[in-house]
Amino acid sequence: xxxxxxxxxxxxxxxxxxxxxxxxxxxxxxxxxxxxxxxxxxxxxxxxxxxxxxxxxxxxxxxxxxxxxxxxxxxxxxxxxxxxxxxxxxxxxxxxxxxxxxxxxxxxxxxxxxxxxxxxxxxxxxxxxxxxxxxxxxxxxxxxxxxxxxxxxxxxxxxxxxxxxxxxxxxxxxxxxxxxxxxxxxxxxxxxxxxxxxxxxxxxxxxxxxxxxxxxxxxxxxxxxxxxxxxxxxxxxxxxxxxxxxxxxxxxxxxxxxxxxxxxxxxxxxxxxxxxxxxxxxxxxxxxxxxxxxxxxxxxxxxxxxxxxxxxxxxxxxxxxxxxxxxxxxxxxxxxxxxxxxxxxxxxxxxxxxxxxxxxxxxxxxxxxxxxxxxxxxxxxxxxxxxxxxxxxxxxxxx
Ligand code: ADP
Ligand code: MG
Numbered sequence: 001x002x003x004x005x006x007x008x009x010x011x012x013x014x015x016x017x018x019x020x021x022x023x024x025x026x027x028x029x030x031x032x033x034x035x036x037x038x039x040x041x042x043x044x045x046x047x048x049x050x051x052x053x054x055x056x057x058x059x060x061x062x063x064x065x066x067x068x069x070x071x072x073x074x075x076x077x078x079x080x081x082x083x084x085x086x087x088x089x090x091x092x093x094x095x096x097x098x099x100x101x102x103x104x105x106x107x108x109x110x111x112x113x114x115x116x117x118x119x120x121x122x123x124x125x126x127x128x129x130x131x132x133x134x135x136x137x138x139x140x141x142x143x144x145x146x147x148x149x150x151x152x153x154x155x156x157x158x159x160x161x162x163x164x165x166x167x168x169x170x171x172x173x174x175x176x177x178x179x180x181x182x183x184x185x186x187x188x189x190x191x192x193x194x195x196x197x198x199x200x201x202x203x204x205x206x207x208x209x210x211x212x213x214x215x216x217x218x219x220x221x222x223x224x225x226x227x228x229x230x231x232x233x234x235x236x237x238x239x240x241x242x243x244x245x246x247x248x249x250x251x252x253x254x255x256x257x258x259x260x261x262x263x264x265x266x267x268x269x270x271x272x273x274x275x276x277x278x279x280x281x282x283x284x285x286x287x288x289x290x291x292x293x294x295x296x297x298x299x300x301x302x303x304x305x306x307x308x309x310x311x312x313x314x315x316x317x318x319x320x321x322x323x324x325x326x327x328x329x330x331x332x333x334x335x336x337x338x339x340x341x342x343x344x345x346x347x348x349x350x351x352x353x354x355x356x357x358x359x360x361x362x363x364x365x366x367x368x369x370x371x372x373x374x375x376x377x378x379x380x381x382x383x384x385x386x387x388x389x390x391x392x393x394x395x396x397x398x399x
Contacts, residue, residue: 001397006054009144013169014056015055016112017142018107018110019057020139020163021148023047023060024063024152024376025040026152045087047148049088052115062080062120062121063152067120067122093110093116094118098123099138128155129158131162144171145169146170147171147392150176154389182374183374187384187386195309196316196317197316198221198222203251214254217261221308223322224320224322225241238294239290240293265285268283269322270283274323280328296328296329296330306339315349317357319356320333340366349372351373352374
């Protein structure tokens with residue numbers, strides 16, 4: 001079922017009204033409190049701009065970091081307010097007390113063309129408890145609700161779910177709409193061949209994704225340390241590689257059920273330790289030395305995975321192929337990113353989900369070459385697991 005978006009609201013519903021907008025401005029900050037990456041702010045600009053164009057007055061809510069329900073200076077949204085002002089090119093008012101009369105008055109006094117940003121929702125004790133009193137108070141800050149925080153949609157908090165119980169219409173912003181469109185059409189209605197690539201450190205965090213994707217995909221390509229748990233299930237030596245011993249049995253059963261759909265790396269980049277990355281060399285998967293660990297997929301694997309990606313019409317990728325933080329073990333991850341960028345140019349739909357995968361693609365400078373890079377790490381993973389996202393469920397349905 002498609003959710004209503006800000007585009008579905010008619011003029012009478014929006015003109016002059018206060019739009020309470022939940023965004024995900026959870027940006028990374030350095031130890032000086034400077035924003036190191038403003039992608040998440042940029043990602044919600046189209047929503048804010050459309051609201052301004054439609055003569056609404058946006059009152060913006062976001063969380064930042066993990067303060068424990070009380071103010072903590074290092075998690076203040078103040079630096080975000082300044083960056084937002086630069087990026088949006090309009091005045092940004094800032095109020096420090098989100099759950100207060102001051103915020104309520106500021107929302108009513110907000111001038112057309114200006115923005116109001118309220119302080120970190122996680123400074124409020126009730127936020128993560130989805131507290132009803134807080135939800136009601138937040139609902140007073142707008143005349144309708146817009147959720148553009150896809151990255152927080154898997155959490156039932158006051159500012160993502162509770163508030164929408166008391167404030168209607170409750171609609172999706174443009175970023176939320178785009179995220180849902182891409183992920184939904186990939187899973188529900190993929191152009192074939194449909195290839196999924198899964199990597200990352202742990203198989204335990206990805207089991208539900210594997211189970212959900214297996215019946216839908218034409219091929220499932222495995223990388224990351226996860227591959228080593230599968231190797232062990234096949235009886236191969238994995239040396240000092242990261243293996244989840246308690247998941248080997250489960251890996252066996254997955255291999256049996258998946259048959260030819262599931263592909264493991266043919267070769268591996270190994271080294272005695274990450275500190276000795278200079279000694280990295282490629283070995284066949286059945287020749288991983290006892291005293292070494294697999295830190296990336298090998299060159300043959302990159303080649304054959306790239307061929308599979310080139311032949312695909314839909315590609316979904318979650319989880320780096322290796323320890324991409326430590327070169328040369330970024331080669332597998334970069335190879336996949338490059339193959340996906342090429343496939344996009346030839347008309348395939350390519351989707352990257354997962355925080356570390358998105359960071360790797362952005363580091364490689366290839367984010368604009370993908371059809372879609374999800375801004376929500378945990379949320380996109382839960383979506384791929386087939387779970388309902390509470391922040392999406394609560395929104396009005398389009399008719
Ligand atoms: P995402 O955030 O994209 O969902 P994950 O969090 O599941 O990805 O996994 C990312 C982590 O997996 C990275 O920190 C990376 O270093 C690690 N990783 C990938 N391959 C290996 C490997 N062979 N050995 C150890 N760690 C690995
Ligand atoms: Mg991660």
